Amino acid sequence: MLKQILKTDKKCLYKFAYNMGIKGARGIQRFQKRIKNGDFFPAFHFISVTDDCNLNCQGCWVTHKKQNARMSPEMLDSIITQSKAKGSYFFGILGGEPLMYKPLFDVFEKHSDCYFQLFTNGTLLTKDIAERLRKLANVSPLISFEGDTEIADVRRGGKNVYQKAQAAIDHSTDAGLITGVAMSVCKSNIDLAFSDEFIRSLIDRGVLYLWYYIYRPVGQDATVDLCLSAEQIEQLRLFIVDARQKYNIAIIDAYWDENGKGLCPAASGLSHHINASGDIEPCPVIQFATNNVADGDLESIYRNSPFLAGFKTEIPKLTTGCIVMDDPQWLVNYTKQHAAKDTSGRENEAERLSKMEKVSSHGSAKPVREKSWVYRFAKKRAFFGFGAYG
Template sequence: MIAGYPTRGEAAPAAGDNRYRETFDATIRETLGQAVRIIAAEPALAIPGAAILRHQKRAAAARKRHEQEGLLVPPVMIVSVTARCNLACAGCYMHGRGGNHRAEMEPEVLASVVDEATGLGVSIVVLAGGEPLVRMEEIFCLVRAHPQVLFAVFTNGLLIDGAVADLLAGCRNVVPVISFEGSREHTDRRRGDGVYDRLLSATACLKDRNVFFGCSLTTTRENFADVTDEAFVRQMLLAGVRVFTYVEYVPMAPGTEDLVLAPEQKTELQAVLASHNRQFPALFIGFPGDEDAYGGCLAAGRGFVHVSPSGDLEPCPAAPYSDVNLAAVPLREALRSRLLNRLRETPEALTESEGGCALWANRAWVEALIGREEAPAGMPGGHAAAGGPEKGIVAVTAEHDDAMGE
């Protein structure tokens, strides 16, 4: 296996075959193992890294026990802790999700959600936004409370200075992942003039303190050649980056469909990431990755699940639909959500798509599951009567909040 993907040629589990969970667990284990090998010569990083890897093995065993009891616990939970952000980037997920602003989870609710998630066997908690570091104090409380759990904080990087870098250096289980768009030209065009240089200042602060950190690259048809180019990779390595996360662009903002990766670019990306993983001393991970290897989309708790800023449990950041809120319902119960169950029952309908995210590309079908409209012809439930939910499906939460806008 290459970090983030099963090796080409491995048999992909068929839709409905639960072996995909073993495949995904093995992928996580190998990715964390590769990270430990990268930092093996640095005891300040390698020792906590090895502890995180041991915890992943215990967490995987806990998830397996829960699965035998009928409870599907995902290895990854994405928590958008806020909709607030100090930037207004073009094509931002936060604006694309739409809906009305609702109150953020109270600190005690957020802490309870993470406590229960890690207790159930969630291995990796991804903290996103908005800009998650606007809730910095609460974030550091979370990561200190769970020192063996890996926290990846996806941030625009502009709040990272020497003082914040000192805090991060004291929490070796948190990996800041800073958003770039590639070169200075691409980054400043989407994020604002001067942002690229400010991000290099942030990376310098982290590198000086030997913080293990990464970069997040929203990968579009426009910047594909730039972000996959070896010269760019070497530049980021010199800046101290050790994790490269390639997030395929999802056209949630109207009029941005032409930024979606072309089919040949999606195929090429898999090969590029595998090559870079062999060639460079860093991790190269794609999202959503090669979903065919897992028998379909990993959202809805198959591999990961999303918590909105107000606590709605959702299939994915790009699918703002929910029938349960974690401020009112324990996570153990919420993971049995009718909506999540329906999505997990039909993973073959959510294979990787032209839109970068299968759930977003098939959102008309997802909305049909909650009674918003009739399912498209050819999709499961396509003959359901329009105007009402299918039997047993709870209506979507009336208001949706914004998220993933870092």
């Protein structure tokens, strides 16, 4: 880890430590205090700023929309400003491909007191873009890897995606950015996920964190055939726990607490997703909403939303995993009960979920306690940041 840190720009390190670390911990404390007082406002948001993308990935929630949306800079600014007033300074920026959103860098610059995690496929992350991010210092690129040369093109619906993602890593680390790599683990890339050569290559190139999450069948091109089996999910959990002690890189997951029990950030209220149209969704893969940012101030919306409140009370009764995978029909019935709007942009999400078979999710894995005291402490006391997009 020291090798990667020494390659990191000092201003980027400072912004990460202060905006992300200190302010993030304070944000979690304020969130926990609100929960104890019976109030609610998420500790942080994940925001999809645009539906536009230059790829066509399997399991992507924004593909094949009837019309792409782009969030107005004014709405994005309002979300961030209102969140800061509640002590929340961390934001995950998603798409589509967020680097196709033209006002993005103006927002990063205006809110220099915040920290942003940029979810990107890497194909547009050039040297010039990396240098702009270095000067801002408050953004961590999280570059997606979906497989090797052949698998990546199939999963991503593009050409030379693997090579472009590799180049993006080099541009990012060469600029001294806090660089992460993410992998949506599925049947076609699980061997790469467990590859010692792959992980050590990331370490050698200055990547600071590696984030594993589980493929979820979402979107028009979703296929359950790629979903991990219960046995493979257990293998992934065991691998993550051991890898944290073996490799000099932060290994992130969004699914298990310090004792290995499954969790859902949306069900805990820790985070929610706002799509490019301003719809407030439980998480990116649950594409239903009863409220929009334009309806009023966020604090009142969260305080008075039966739809979001029900997720916190009902989901834990059903699963410690992902409700989309464990019981899609229950989700359909729940959204009908609350007259929730289909926010997928395809107008067929309830029908798709009704036809989808149940598959194993992270709640299927047997509890495996964290071996590292550092990860146990972080998950118990400050489970936030790079591991809460579930």
